[in-house]
Each structure stands twice: as structure tokens, then as C-alpha cells.
Amino acid sequence: MSPLRRISDLRASDFDTAVTEDSIFVLPVGAVEQHGPHLPFNTDLLIAQACAEAVISAVGDELDLWLMEPLAYTKSNEHAGTPGTVWLGPETMMRIMEDIGRSVAATPVRKLALLNGHGGNSSLLNVACRELRLNHGLETFLLHPSLPPDQGGGDSDTGDKHAAGELGMGIHAGFAETSLMCHLRPDLVRMDLAKRNVPDHLADNDHVRFGGAVTFGWLAADFGPSGTIGDPTGANAEVGSQLFKQAVEQLAEAFSEIKTFSFNPTTKP
Numbered sequence: 579m580s581p582l583r584r585i586s587d588l589r590a591s592d593f594d595t596a597v598t599e600d601s602i603f604v605l606p607v608g609a610v611e612q613h614g615p616h617l618p619f620n621t622d623l624l625i626a627q628a629c630a631e632a633v634i635s636a637v638g639d640e641l642d643l644w645l646m647e648p649l650a651y652t653k654s655n656e657h658a659g660t661p662g663t664v665w666l667g668p669e670t671m672m673r674i675m676e677d678i679g680r681s682v683a684a685t686p687v688r689k690l691a692l693l694n695g696h697g698g699n700s701s702l703l704n705v706a707c708r709e710l711r712l713n714h715g716l717e718t719f720l721l722h723p724s725l726p727p728d729q730g731g732g733d734s735d736t737g738d739k740h741a742a743g744e745l746g747m748g749i750h751a752g753f754a755e756t757s758l759m760c761h762l763r764p765d766l767v768r769m770d771l772a773k774r775n776v777p778d779h780l781a782d783n784d785h786v787r788f789g790g791a792v793t794f795g796w797l798a799a800d801f802g803p804s805g806t807i808g809d810p811t812g813a814n815a816e817v818g819s820q821l822f823k824q825a826v827e828q829l830a831e832a833f834s835e836i837k838t839f840s841f842n843p844t845t846k847p
């Protein structure tokens with residue numbers, strides 16, 4: 579058996595014995611998009627993959643989790659126009675999710691978990707979760723290594739102090755994400771190029787702001803040419819290591835609830 583429980587490492591002759599209706603498939607969803615001047619294009623992909631691999635190493639045997647190959651190119655159209663960014667339009671991405679769901683539904687597996695590292699995918703993936711439930715009867719789940727501040731996340735024991743400088747709007751290439759990369763792939767990080775770029779003027783709003791009750795359509799370029807939305811200065815591997823550990827622990831807890839999740843618990847033995 580694959581040490582990492584990677585589905586694509588299996589042979590067709592192994593599949594029926596390895597994968598059962600109790601198995602859970604885990605699809606890391608990344609992005610290849612600009613991440614400011616200091617982080618690589620594959621930041622979200624690396625983080626989603628690293629978290630998926632770590633949680634499957636930790637609890638994959640116990641919970642019968644199986645790693646799918648990651649989806650690298652996704653809905654990054656808020657970064658359209660930046661050379662190096664490769665983005666799928668929403669219709670294309672939804673079609674891909676539909677095709678992946680159909681393929682998963684052709685196996686005995688009934689639970690598909692999307693582990694998403696790119697905040698720009700979240701809304702679409704929530705819609706996809708329902709479509710796959712309706713079209714293929716799958717039980718679908720959407721998880722994040724950490725929830726972006728504009729989706730209700732952002733607080734953490736280790737990130738709080740510095741994240742205060744982000745005013746709750748460190749949503750792209752900011753302190754937490756940069757720290758994670760300093761931990762996971764320091765060779766790809768250029769801290770000498772990391773600069774604060776926070777839309778301070780939105781912080782006075784009670785409603786219309788990142789993390790507020792009123793959302794708004796935005797493009798990275800709406801916040802200037804920097805590409806960063808947040809404050810990566812001061813990011814470091816020590817914080818990144820703590821954030822990563824926390825993320826993996828929380829994901830492990832979430833997967834254990836996904837394992838026992840049922841719409842009709844009384845009908846279960």
C-alpha cells in the first residue's frame with residue numbers, strides 16, 4: 579500500500595480491496611497565481627498539498643482517507659492580467675468539478691472532501707458541493723487549511739499580534755500565508771521583497787470591508803500594483819510552523835467528524 583495513501587499510486591488490481599464505501603477521498607485544491615513579489619505562484623497549491631499530505635500521514639489509516647492528485651489550476655481570475663497566473667473561468671472550473679465528482683461517484687466512495695488552499699475558489703466550491711450532492715449523491719465537504727479573514731477566519735493564537743496590523747484584511751500573501759511558506763518552502767520566499775499593502779480606508783467600515791457582512795466583487799489590481807493584500811513583513815518560519823501544526827490538528831479533527839457525519843444518524847448501526 580502507498581505510504582501516503584495516494585490513489586494514483588494504486589494499480590487497478592488493488593483498487594477494489596483498497597477503496598471501499600467507508601473510504602474518504604481528499605482533493606487538494608490549489609491555485610497558480612501571483613502572490614505578491616515575495617511568494618511563488620504555487621503558494622496555495624503547496625499549502626493545500628502539504629496540509630493534505632500531513633493530515634493523511636497523521637490520521638489517514640485510522641479514518642481511511644485517500645489522497646487525490648491536486649487540482650493546480652483553478653479560479654484565480656481576480657489575478658487575471660498578471661503574467662504567470664493561470665486561471666480557469668467559473669464555468670470551466672464547475673465543469674471540472676462535475677467531471678471529478680462523476681469519476682468519484684463511479685467508485686464505491688460516498689464522501690469527497692475538498693481541501694482548498696485558495697480563498698477565491700471557496701464560493702464556487704460551495705456551489706460545486708451541492709451540485710455533486712444533487713447530481714451524483716455524493717456527500718461533499720469543503721475544508722480550508724485556514725479560513726481566510728474575508729470568510730470569517732483570521733484569528734489564531736500565533737497570528738493575532740501581527741495580524742492586527744492587517745486590520746482583519748490579510749487575505750492574500752499576507753502574514754499567515756507568508757509565514758506558512760517560510761516554514762514549508764523557505765527557498766521560494768523572498769522576505770526582502772515583502773511589503774505591507776492593506777486597504778486601510780476600508781477598516782473604518784462596519785459592513786463593507788473584508789470580513790464584513792457586505793461582500794463585494796474585487797480584483798487584486800483594485801488594491802494597487804503590489805499583488806499583496808495584507809502585511810507579510812515580520813512573517814517567519816516559527817509562526818509558520820505553529821500555524822501549520824494548528825491547521826493539521828484542526829483538519830484531523832474535522833476529518834474525524836466527516837468520517838462519522840451522516841444525514842440520518844438514527845439509521846446507522
Ligand SMILES: [Zn+2]
Pocket residue numbers: 613621622695696750751755
Ligand atoms: Zn494564497
